Amino acid sequence: MPAYEQSGRVFLEHDKGASVEVLLYGATVISWKAGGKSSSAPTERLFVSSKAALDGSKPVRGGIPVVFPCFGPPSHPQHLKLPQHGFARSEVWKFDKVLSDNEEVSVQLNLEPNASITAKYDKPFRLAYIVKLSDSQLTTELHVTNTSETESLEFQALFHNYIRGPSNDVLIFPLQNVQYYDKTVLSEEEKNTPKTETRNGVDVRSYTDAVYEDAPQKYEVKWPKTGLELKVSALKDLVVWNPQKEAGSKIADMEDGGWERYVCVEPGFVRGFATANPGCTWIGQQVLTVIDVSSSL
Numbered sequence: 187m188p189a190y191e192q193s194g195r196v197f198l199e200h201d202k203g204a205s206v207e208v209l210l211y212g213a214t215v216i217s218w219k220a221g222g223k224s225s226s227a228p229t230e231r232l233f234v235s236s237k238a239a240l241d242g243s244k245p246v247r248g249g250i251p252v253v254f255p256c257f258g259p260p261s262h263p264q265h266l267k268l269p270q271h272g273f274a275r276s277e278v279w280k281f282d283k284v285l286s287d288n289e290e291v292s293v294q295l296n297l298e299p300n301a302s303i304t305a306k307y308d309k310p311f312r313l314a315y316i317v318k319l320s321d322s323q324l325t326t327e328l329h330v331t332n333t334s335e336t337e338s339l340e341f342q343a344l345f346h347n348y349i350r351g352p353s354n355d356v357l358i359f360p361l362q363n364v365q366y367y368d369k370t371v372l373s374e375e376e377k378n379t380p381k382t383e384t385r386n387g388v389d390v391r392s393y394t395d396a397v398y399e400d401a402p403q404k405y406e407v408k409w410p411k412t413g414l415e416l417k418v419s420a421l422k423d424l425v426v427w428n429p430q431k432e433a434g435s436k437i438a439d440m441e442d443g444g445w446e447r448y449v450c451v452e453p454g455f456v457r458g459f460a461t462a463n464p465g466c467t468w469i470g471q472q473v474l475t476v477i478d479v480s481s482s483l
């Protein structure tokens with residue numbers, strides 16, 4: 187069977203060998219194995235810390251957690267009771283249906299308000315998360331429906347991709363001349379003062395936590411021999427995060443040296459707020475494609 191649910195997880199299997207595993211907890215994609223168009227063996231493309239909790243006790247340290255409705259500590263008055271990065275990554279989603287099982291295998295998961303959500307967030311909404319797998323591509327799509335008939339819904343959303351790769355060799359393109367906010371600095375004033383990226387390829391060899399605003403929505407994350415291309419829609423910003431030892435060694439569920447094995451490249455709408463009008467649905471999408479050995483660097 188190309189897509190099925192088992193023990194709190196949804197499995198997608200493509201007939202050319204690619205596969206995906208999604209935890210219902212947080213709708214977190216915890217594995218994506220794929221080869222490139224010309225290289226055959228499917229290999230793991232996402233990083234999950236060996237110390238990550240996968241039992242629903244805390245958000246997963248790795249894979250692709252879904253961030254909604256706030257990014258980082260809440261700033262919107264309607265979000266103030268929420269934890270960092272909101273609730274979507276720490277609620278159990280429902281497996282709704284298999285949407286397609288041909289050339290592309292795709293499934294839909296849903297999340298609606300429940301008692302634990304309404305205790306801290308009382309806005310009416312419905313979320314759908316669509317995960318599509320093809321030969322060398324993974325697409326994730328978040329649908330945010332505002333079920334209110336009268337009030338607009340304001341939110342932030344982001345795909346927190348932990349991309350598996352040798353972080354000291356990774357370069358991210360093309361962010362040159364894009365304005366960004368550096369979250370590694372201590373002073374609030376400096377955090378809120380935009381800088382302009384001067385590098386052609388952005389590296390994460392030192393502790394990096396940067397929010398690129400109005401970024402180009404098409405990126406390459408490359409290292410010798412391979413990498414990923416990310417194409418994005420409706421997610422205007424890009425976060426690049428790697429804690430290196432300096433901050434990574436203080437993260438309880440980060441495996442020792444884990445920061446050497448991934449880079450977080452996270453497309454989102456996180457500067458300001460996206461809006462869904464009453465009765466309307468907002469859709470944010472990313473398409474991750476394996477860059478072939480033959481076409482790399």
Ligand SMILES: O=P(O)(O)OC[C@H]1O[C@@H](O)[C@H](O)[C@@H](O)[C@@H]1O
Nearest residue numbers: 270271346369395396425427452
């Ligand atoms: O530890 P968390 O809540 O999963 O967040 C991890 C990181 O997520 C990134 O998206 C943020 O920019 C960082 O500031 C944050 O440290």
